[in-house]
Amino acid sequence: MASSLLTKQFLGAPFSSLGSGQQPSKLCSSNLRFPTHRSQPKRLEIQAAGNTFGNYFRVTTFGESHGGGVGCIIDGCPPRLPLSESDMQVELDRRRPGQSRITTPRKETDTCKISSGTADGLTTGSPIKVEVPNTDQRGNDYSEMSLAYRPSHADATYDFKYGVRSVQGGGRSSARETIGRVAAGAVAKKILKLYSGTEILAYVSQVHNVVLPEDLVDNQTVTLEQIESNIVRCPNPEYAEKMIAAIDYVRVRGDSVGGVVTCIVRNVPRGLGTPVFDKLEAELAKACMSLPATKGFEFGSGFAGTFMTGSEHNDEFFMDEHDQIRTKTNRSGGIQGGISNGEIINMRIAFKPTSTIARKQHTVSRDKHETELIARGRHDPCVVPRAVPMVEAMVALVLVDQLMTQYAQCMLFPINPALQEPLQSSTTESAQVPL
Template identity: 75%
Template sequence: MAAPTSSQPAVAARAASRVLPRGVGGGFCAFPESAPASLRFSVSRRRTARLEVKASANVFGNYFQVATYGESHGGGVGCVISGCPPRIPLTEADMQVELDRRRPGQSRITTPRKETDTCKILSGTHEGMTTGTPIHVFVPNTDQRGGDYSEMAKAYRPSHADATYDFKYGVRAVQGGGRSSARETIGRVAAGALAKKILKLKSGVEILAFVSKVHQVVLPEDAVDYETVTMEQIESNIVRCPDPEYAEKMIAAIDKVRVKGDSIGGVVTCIARNVPRGIGSPVFDKLEAELAKAMLSLPASKGFEIGSGFAGTDYTGSEHNDEFYMDEAGNVRTKTNRSGGVQGGISNGEIIYFKVAFKPTATIGRKQNTVSREHQDVELLARGRHDPCVVPRAVPMVESMAALVLMDQLMAHIAQCEMFPLNLALQEPVGSASSVPAFAPDLS
């Protein structure tokens, strides 16, 4: 069989489906004839095939689209936002508040890299209002130390993207991890700030995230009331846990590994209040599926659960089902919220809540066994500045991705379901969700 070419997309697709080589994921790239044999793969025992498919995976969303760009030690990072409605009040200060929550060097338990992460809106606004055209946001990198990565140019960091980027592309930006660095999330957080603002203006949606676990320190489920927890409580300490007692325990756990040059992981819990009913889609584009994809696209994320999650498997149906009732205002509500605010892939008006698990930071200041690009066994002691625990800085990232999902899904809902008059007996305008009271989940 001849090697697939760009004029034979169907053949290329069939060939690719026969084997899943290392490096396949996200967008695909073509392997030139000059590529090393180790970077090519065989789709039969006789021939070596080349995939020639569109490389993408840098754009998120369908209606409210965000394309991020830039690398950790390049000239800067940023995003281009397409599909934003016109006449939305927007200044750089709106985005800077969220970027300041994400930036490095905030405290002793984060990376010591010093970046102001000052954003500049280059297009898409006029006199403080969005124009409906693409919004370009740029943030320069100012504290690069490329020399810290000389060893990592030759050896792969265990559990990092160094090896898989080489398997896939055959070349990578060594300094800071390139696109795999958490600095890529600057564009997401900037766009998320805008999405948060629109959601609040349109439907009164409020999105909050907080740290609920660091290593073996676990915040009890009943320690936080999802209905009343505030941003002020979350931001009252450097670990972003709304419970002061558990916050101190989490900080102590991070300090313990930090001084040893090691790292630990944890969990971020996110809640979305006042989300209108009807947001999301059945089958393939379920709201929880879109949220899962968004969260698992974040650096270091390894797990996602919504509502009762895996704990729900311990219940019977009669115990787990959220029974309906009519509240005093005549709204259909649920007595419990084990569904996490989503049923059948569509929001039901209750609080949406989910958890995201983050692994320990891969780059650590301790010697580890690995291999070099020349396939030699080596010992690596990584240098550079890295978070001993990514979880505190992941909080605004999780909020931003949740906002981008809900904003995109809200626009999809309006486009499909609000072109004609509503069935007032069942539906509500997307701007009226604030009339539905929120409450904390009952997982008892």
């Protein structure tokens, strides 16, 4: 029955198929016309999108891995925020290549320049443009990639979708694109710190089969100094050495491994996030999973919570010494019903092994012939040590956007009294609104 319907033209069906009491005369009107041939289908135009993140605090990244440079445009930053290149450079230095033997040997200083949006060391409220030049390019390393697709990379899918791609270094799919995210994240971190004392810290909790036990890190007290004390960014020295050894093992063999980055957020204002489709953990998941090489996201108890009963998993409430409502445990990860509850937010992001490796692999050429490929270029044997500041940046961008969504009309920094009178407040000495 279904096949016969597909082969018949409904409007051109015999009139006898109509009910016996119906007359076909009106349907036979000379005014009724049918096309004698099908019209040509319209050409589908693919729009390149996905380069902007955020609603109130909006970040657009630009540039390719081996182009002239990379960077970002930050729109929606409040005026009068003290900001300089050094604020961003600290974070960029944490993600730059060539840091140690377990990262890519590409040598880039990743020196940033703010070319708009600030005056006399303060933000003006206009878009902030941040640029970082590419100085250590080796485009010839990617000549084979113009003919064959690298396994598990974005080469093939970019070609399938757009019909054109930047061969050198993967273009926009390269982790070098994240420079713009980290620069913007530095601004977001500063806003969060000034307004609510919010602190975002990420660290490596797994490399391949080396897993850092959760009870060895106290999320209440772990510091940036502990995280940055070794090249793998694991706050536990013993497990840091094991992780470095695991990376070294595959590095000298031209292979790669993946791992997990744990991120925590302390001093989070209550009430961030909204129910249903815009839950805070959903926004965080999208932000973190937009990073290159991500393959998994866990929040709070994550998948381990599936092994518990409700009585084991529930976070019971109590009143603390400051007469504040708190939870005895934090398996909810600091968010309940999609809204922050004031406890520490914690999440884990899984990163796959680096796709580009220096070992022979089977692939297919652009003209659809099976072949073999040994990829050249300089790549991280494990991306997780450099992914730490990237994760922090994306989490910061989500939280500052949520903060502005909630307090958009109130986000003002103190005005320089030498220029004009500050806004008067009956409860505070400055125009800054406490959260």
